[in-house]
Every structure is written in structure tokens, then in C-alpha cells.
Amino acid sequence: NAGVTQTPKFQVLKTGQSMTLQCAQDMNHEYMSWYRQDPGMGLRLIHYSVGAGITDQGEVPNGYNVSRSTTEDFPLRLLSAAPSQTSVYFCASSDQAGSQFFGPGTRLTVL
Amino acid sequence: GNSVTQMEGPVTLSEEAFLTINCTYTATGYPSLFWYVQYPGEGLQLLLKATKADDKGSNKGFEATYRKETTSFHLEKGSVQVSDSAVYFCALSVSPGNNRKLIWGLGTSLAVNP
Numbered sequence: 001n002a003g004v005t006q007t008p009k010f011q012v013l014k015t016g017q018s019m020t021l022q023c024a025q026d027m028n029h030e031y032m033s034w035y036r037q038d039p040g041m042g043l044r045l046i047h048y049s050v051g052a053g054i055t056d057q058g059e060v061p062n063g064y065n066v067s068r069s070t071t072e073d074f075p076l077r078l079l080s081a082a083p084s085q086t087s088v089y090f091c092a093s094s095d096q097a098g099s100q101f102f103g104p105g106t107r108l109t110v111l
Numbered sequence: 112g113n114s115v116t117q118m119e120g121p122v123t124l125s126e127e128a129f130l131t132i133n134c135t136y137t138a139t140g141y142p143s144l145f146w147y148v149q150y151p152g153e154g155l156q157l158l159l160k161a162t163k164a165d166d167k168g169s170n171k172g173f174e175a176t177y178r179k180e181t182t183s184f185h186l187e188k189g190s191v192q193v194s195d196s197a198v199y200f201c202a203l204s205v206s207p208g209n210n211r212k213l214i215w216g217l218g219t220s221l222a223v224n225p
Binding site for chain 2: 058097100105
């Protein structure tokens with residue numbers, strides 16, 4: 001049971017490049033979410049999904065897209081990277097009791 | 112609206128000292144309350160939780176009691192260790208059904224010195 005996995009662990013992009021952050025979970029959780037973590041800002045919700053085929057925006061969705069074609073996978077796409085998207089990104093899934101399980105994070109730098 | 116307020120850090124303690132990290136909340140309905148811990152370079156891990164008033168969550172020597180009358184969920188540990196150095200996040204959930212959104216505090220950094 002791997003829990004929540006994220007790839008890559010580190011990434012450096014140039015402004016304007018696009019990329020996809022991968023997230024997968026093997027706990028059969030319906031709810032998954034993406035956060036970004038910045039110093040002094042806590043965790044901010046980017047997008048979330050309550051099940052396959054259903055996604056919705058969080059607090060800071062601009063510049064990011066998501067899709068949820070399967071229960072296991074919830075990729076996050078950066079359409080055109082900007083320096084303001086330099087951050088640590090966490091994927092999480094939630095059990096029926098509302099407890100969230102986090103991946104190890106992706107540290108993204110946009111130059 | 113719903114919100115969580117945590118005491119600001121950093122908190123610096125000596126080993127074996129008593130720890131309290133304050134957390135208060137504002138919520139409609141009957142929230143569940145959580146404490147998460149983030150060790151350096153890692154993702155967040157659930158530390159403990161409580162789902163109704165007067166419940167006490169506990170794990171790894173940490174405790175927190177859900178106090179509806181004071182809308183608080185303070186984290187305590189009787190004797191901290193160097194390995195407890197981390198960032199601690201308080202969170203609440205009021206979302207019904209399948210929507211499991213959490214409302215997060217900003218985190219409190221704890222440093223324990225030997």
C-alpha cells in the first residue's frame with residue numbers, strides 16, 4: 001500500500017513552459033485535492049475532485065487545470081508557467097471520515 | 112464564514128518541556144477538527160482528530176480536546192523531544208457528503224532544543 005505518490009519530486013521550468021504534476025493513490029478514496037504551500041501562506045487549495053469525472057476549483061485555481069479520469073489518478077497541469085507558481089505542491093486524498101493523506105510533495109521552481 | 116486561527120510561531124522549547132499550541136475556530140454546523148504535522152522536507156501527516164464536542168484526540172503523546180464552548184482545539188504534549196521539531200497545522204471540516212474540504216490554519220513551527 002503506497003498511499004499517495006507524487007512525481008516528480010523536484011522540477012525547474014522556464015517561464016511559459018507547461019508541465020504535468022502526477023498524483024496517484026491506491027486507497028480507493030473518492031476525494032482528492034491539490035494544494036500549494038508557500039512561506040507564511042499555509043496551504044491553499046488549488047483544485048479538488050469528489051470522484052472520477054468531477055472536479056472543482058479551490059481558492060487559487062488560475063493557471064492550473066486538472067482532470068480525474070480514474071479514481072486513482074489526479075494530475076495537475078500548469079498551462080504556461082510563471083515565477084509566481086514557484087512553490088511546493090501537495091496532492092492529498094481523503095477517507096470517508098474526512099482525514100486527508102498527503103503525498104511527499106513536488107518542489108517547483110519557475111525561472 | 113469558517114476559519115481557523117493558530118498561535119504564531121516559531122515556538123522554541125527545551126527537551127522535556129510542556130507544549131501547548133493554541134487553535135481556535137469559527138464554523139457553522141458541527142465541524143470535525145484535526146491536527147496535522149509536517150516534518151522538514153516531507154508532506155503533512157494526520158496527528159490526531161476529534162469529531163464531536165468533548166472528544167479527545169491523542170497520538171504519540173500529543174492530545175487535543177474539542178471544546179465547543181470555547182471553540183478551541185489546543186494541542187498539548189507533556190514532554191517534548193527533539194524529534195517533535197516540525198510545523199503543526201490545525202484544520203477543520205464542515206463539508207457534508209463527499210466534499211471533504213479542510214479549512215487550514217497557517218501552521219505553527221516548533222523547534223525543540225536538546
